[in-house]
Amino acid sequence: MKSLKIPVVYFSEHEQSLRREIRQFIYDQRENGTFEPKCDSWLSGYSPQLSRKLGERGWIGMTWPKRYGGHERSAIDRYVVTEELLAAGAPVSAHWIADRQSGPLLLRFGTEQQREFYLPKIAIGECYFAIGLSEPNAGSDLAAVNSRAIKVENGWILNGSKIWTSGAHFAHYMISLCRTSPLNPERRHDGMTQFIVDLSAPGVTVRPIHLMTGEHHFNEVIFEDVFIPDEMVIGEVGNGWKQGMTELAYERSGPERFLSTFSLLEELLNVLQEKPDKQLMGELSKLVSRLWTLRHMSIGIAQMLQEGITPDIAAALVKDMGTRFEQQVAEIARLLVSVSPSTISPSRFEKLIAQAILHAPGFTLRGGTTEILRGIVAKGVIAN
Ligand SMILES: Cc1cc2nc3c(=O)[nH]c(=O)nc-3n(C[C@H](O)[C@H](O)[C@H](O)COP(=O)(O)OP(=O)(O)OC[C@H]3O[C@@H](n4cnc5c(N)ncnc54)[C@H](O)[C@@H]3O)c2cc1C
Incomplete structure (x- = not known):
């Protein structure tokens, strides 16, 4: 068996400062009513307005060369920005796929003409791919x-x-x-x-x-x-097959594979804090410790991308563990708090739990099912 090595990353002062910047931006957008937090916002939250604003700030195509409209920043900088947007439940689906995988695929395999034509439009948040x-x-x-x-x-x-x-x-x-x-x-x-x-x-x-x-x-x-x-x-x-497999590594490797229900987890904490109970808090801390582990693995994958390594096996592993985690957040929230989930409820918790329950079945299917991912991991760690 081969062992799977995922690097450990510590954020620098520059990355912490970027995190504060994006957090302030998100806070301002929420305050001015651009969006309200949502579960699964990276696939079902659509706001061309927000995508354009992110493009203006240089937060799309962050790692791409400047000559194609990119910003030549690191994969860790990109991780910080995407993680904050996901944690906030921001509606980023318009540009998400183009930024995450179509752009990088064109950068790697596209012609010069294709790169010059598509990448700058993606980077300003005005060109979307499926x-x-x-x-x-x-x-x-x-x-x-x-x-x-x-x-x-x-x-x-x-x-x-x-x-x-x-x-x-x-x-x-x-x-x-x-x-x-x-x-x-x-x-x-x-x-x-x-x-x-x-x-x-x-x-x-x-x-x-x-x-x-x-x-x-x-x-x-x-x-x-x-x-x-x-x-x-x-x-x-x-x-096409070989190129498509490269695209799947970009698709599977990001924090969207464990943060789709983060807004619910955050709201669960708020609800439980109203009437603190040791046993319920114990359940919540188990979720938080799993989240922390997944997060470190996911940041490690961003570092692998930064080093030019295709993280296909590590990405498959984190996607399998991460998507089961985000499903379990919905399930555990449902068991811990007795409410009537409703997508039109005025209660934020009831709304988020309804969104999470209804979207959860797709988490372990999209981007490759659990069974397929486990096959990739198993084949990948068996020594040739
Ligand atoms: C919310 C959502 C968004 C999506 N968005 C896109 C998109 O934008 N573009 C796109 O192209 N696709 C998209 N998909 C499709 C997704 O990639 C497929 O659903 C997924 O790859 C599984 O394919 P399938 O649905 O045909 O199921 P099948 O392949 O028919 O699988 C059915 C079941 O059999 C199991 N199975 C199949 N083969 C094996 C095997 N060899 N060993 C063990 N078990 C196996 C699977 O794990 C699964 O449980 C999306 C899906 C969802 C749910």
Whole structure:
């Protein structure tokens, strides 16, 4: 067995000062009514206004080169900003995917023209991306992707569909993994290519899929003879699988994988403090100590990114442990405090617990299910 080493990070004075700056900004936004804290705000809290303000402050595309509109800051600086936004339950879904994974993917595999065109728009908080991986018959088994692009003069013609696409109804583009050569059963991962699909192009239909809350945040996206110019191929034709796996490491590695219910945890503390009880506080402290451990692991992953290491195995581990933690916050809050959860309740606690309970089933599915992540961790730590 190989051991998994996640570095320990201590924040510098500069990083502490950045934390104070973002905290003050968030406080001001809450005070002026830009948002109210929400569970799962990174996937279901949409505010183009807040995204633009964050872009103006230089808090999107933080680690990217300045020549592409970035700010050449460290992965730890980015961690500090994203952690504070998530802890505050701020509505950041508009730009989240573009900042977290589409931009870094273009930076790594995109052409110079693509980087110059898309990255500055993402960094000012005005260009949003969606993830085009899952299909009706390809979720965990992504090699079963069946959307097909056929080569024509100057581009490709795409047919097929994607499903569960978060934010496709407001995103400008989707990075879509498609089959560009017929499936070879012996080498199922070959013959796939990533494309940037303009979601306003003729032939693209975005249909809403409503959650059981009635909310709309993900979609079915249908492609009917969509023309994709050659300039929108990402990286090498046929290399889509490898590139897609890199994208998943960015997707799984951040603090959003354990902070989706942090606003509820914070409110639980406020509620329990009203009538302190040793046993209830004991339960709460168990949650807080788990949170602290997860946080240190997650910061360590940011440090790995800073050092240029692809943290795929560590990210899979933290995502598995983190998403189960955020689900358990909802469950334990429900058991500790007797209330009637309601998304329209005037009580903040009742509202947050309702949001958490209704969103929790998706935490361990999106970005790779628990079973798939454990498979990755198990294979990753077995010595070759
Ligand atoms: C809230 C939310 C947002 C999402 N947003 C997006 C998005 O923006 N873009 C996108 O592309 N996708 C998105 N998804 C889809 C998500 O990535 C898939 O749901 C996930 O990968 C699982 O695929 P599936 O739903 O087809 O389930 P399946 O793959 O059919 O899995 C069903 C069950 O079988 C288990 N299973 C499958 N294969 C194995 C195996 N080999 N070994 C052990 N167990 C296995 C799984 O763990 C799961 O429990 C989102 C999903 C959710 C819930």
